Amino acid sequence: MSDNLNQQLFSAADHLRGKMAANSYKDYLLGLIFYKYLSDRQLENVIILDGQSLDKYNTPEKQTKYYRTLLASSDGKYVVAGLExxxxxxxxxxxLFNVMVDTAKQNTFQLATLNKAFINLTTHYDQFNGLFDDIDLTSKRLGADDQQRNISISEVIKKLDVIDVLGHEGDVIGDAYEYLIGEFASEAGQKAGEYYTPHMVSRMMAKIATLGQTDRQSFSVYDPTMGSGSLMLNVRDNLKDPDHVQYHGQELNTTTYNLARMNLILHGVDLDEMHLRNGDTLNKDWPTDEPYTFDAVLMNPPYSAKWSSDKTFLDDPRFNNYGRLAPKGKADFAFLLHGFYHLKDSGTMAIVLPHGVLFRGAAEGTIREKLLRDGSIDAVIGMPSNLFFGTSIPTTVIILKKNRASRDVLFIDASKDFEKAKNQNRLTEENINKIFNAYKDRKDIDKFAHVAPFSELEENEFNMNIPRYVDTFEEEPPVDAAKVQTELIDINKKLAENASELLAMLDDLNVQDESSRALIEATKEALK
Known part of the structure; x- marks a missing residue:
């Protein structure tokens, strides 16, 4: 299924490549895939709501014809009310997306129709407000005039039409986003400008964050740097009651914020379960009204980002317990403390950060020591390098809890547990299970995991660099001196034989030129 999605995305992207940067045409493709999802989902619901069989009305064409018939009947207004x-x-x-595709195939498609479709959704239904703003159908990057722009979008929607968005296993928006970043973003000399959490990493973090909480009748998750929303969405896969999850997320980048909204809508998240905000997580705390603490906090913030680190933040309840503020040029601990502040006493937090947070000194060392003395850091997981789009550096996943009975820390070195892929390394199901089981069992595993008591952390002056706790050193096999000596004797013997053969060849040369003869004599002396 994912191969088909990738093939069609590649083919559709081909019609936009050269016209605009990769991080721009992904916005067109993702927005159009989302609109196709809304259209296809509605057609299926028309059939279901009217008590008909999807086996009988099994194509968008048949479903559209039936939909038109219903609207033309006396029950037409009830059909619309039922859908809404x-x-x-x-x-x-x-x-409808498939109707516009038909016009594209007949060369009668008009951009104005697609634009009107977007306007109708965004003006009549609040949940779609602003979602299609990044699809600029008047942009000269699509073509110099309306005709060329018509052709560009016509070709794109024809390619996207064959994608089965309703039957795609998993996260179609997230999977499409991940593929587009990995395949095309580097063409623009960048990696889409954002960190996207790959699906398998999201799964691993969500499994850990929900451990011991899977039976909750209602569950709340918070991601203050939510990106596409994939981290939050993975939570429900581990819950026995996945239909009662409250999603709270914040994102600074407006385009990415809209992508998260699309993603949650696509996954059937109801509006009353979706609490998303477009804003700066560090500059102004959110949420401040109840509820402001959550069962799980999951984060993959921008690494070592800049922030104000203004002294007034020392009075902010998120940061005022730790004596120092994260430095201006490295906001990593500011993000961590923000997320931790919003964690319930019974909850679990998982955050992806660069390794520097484990050992850097000054203000970061002070904050880290306070967290360790409070027993807030539950585990540190060293991840493989080149896992994340946007950076090839190795990262660490830090697990935090409140009110722990112990101050020990579980260290896991999973840096060598991955599968090489085309552009990025990736975690396999086996890799995820190995990490998760080590976290759950909380036991020493040779060259992989170690439970460090607080006294050991203290001895290391609260430096949490993973090699201090997990020894992955592999001894070189002992050298067989006798074998090496025999090999050297054989090599010297062979060299002597070769030198003798070369001397004989030089003696046979009949050279008249004086300078050449002098060179040959010098070579013979060197070989003797």
Whole structure:
């Protein structure tokens, strides 16, 4: 399924490459895939709501014809009301994705129709407000005039039409985003400008964060640097009641914020379960109203980002317990403390950060020591390098809890547990299970895991550099001196034989030129 998605995305992207930077055309592709999802989902619901069989009406064409018939009947207004009640929106037949594809195939497609489709959704239904702003259908990057822009978008929607967005296993927006970043973003000399948490890393973090909490009848998750929302969405895969999750997320980048909204809508998250904000996580705390603490906090913030580190933050309840503020040029601990502040006493937090937070001194050392003395750091997991889009550096996942009975820390070195892929390394299911089981069992594992008591942390002056705690050194096999000596004797013998053969060849040369003869004589002397 993912191969088909990738092939079609590659093919669709080909019609935009050269016209704009990769981090721009991914916005067009993701927005159009999302609109296709809304359209296809509505058509299936028309059939289901009217009590008909999807086996009978098994293509968008058949479903659209049935939809038009229903709208033309006396029950037409009830059809629209039923869709709005069950889905939260309705799309008129002429604005369905598959109908626009048909016009594209007949060379009668008009950008104005697609633009009107976007306007209808965003003006009538609040949840779509601003979601299609990044799809600029008037942009000259699509073509110099309306005709060329029509052709560009026509070709793209025809390619995207064959993607089965409803039948895709997993996270179609997240998978598409990950593929587009990995395949094309480097063409623009960048990696899409954002860190995206790969699906398997998200899964590993979500499994750990929900351990011991899977039976909750209601669950709340918070990601203050939510990106596409993939970290939050992975939580529900581990819950026995995945339909009662409250999602709280914040994102500074408006485009990425809208991507997260798309992703949650696509995954069937109801509006009353979706609490998302477009804003600066560090500059102004959010949420401040109840609820402001959560069962799980999951984060993959930008690494070593700059922030104000203004002294007024020393009075901020997120930071005022730790004596120092994260430095201006490295906001890593500011993000960590923000997330930790919003964690419930019974919850679990998992955050991805660069390794520097484990050993850097000054203000960061002070904050780290306070966290360790409080017993707040539960585990440190060293991840492989080149896992994340946007950076090839190795990262660490830090697990935090409140009110722990112990102040020990579990160190896991998973840096060598990965599978090489085309652009990035990746975690396999086996790699995830190995990390998760080591975390759950909390026992020493030779060259992989170690439970460090607080006294050991103290001895190391609260430096948490993983090699201090997990020894992965592999001894070289002992050298067989007798074998090496025999090999050297054989090599010297062979060299002597070769030198003799070369001398004989030089003696046979009949050279008249004086300078050449002098060179040959010098060579013969060197070989003797």
């Amino acid at each position: 009640d069950s889905l939260g929106y309705s799309i008129q037949p002429d604005y």
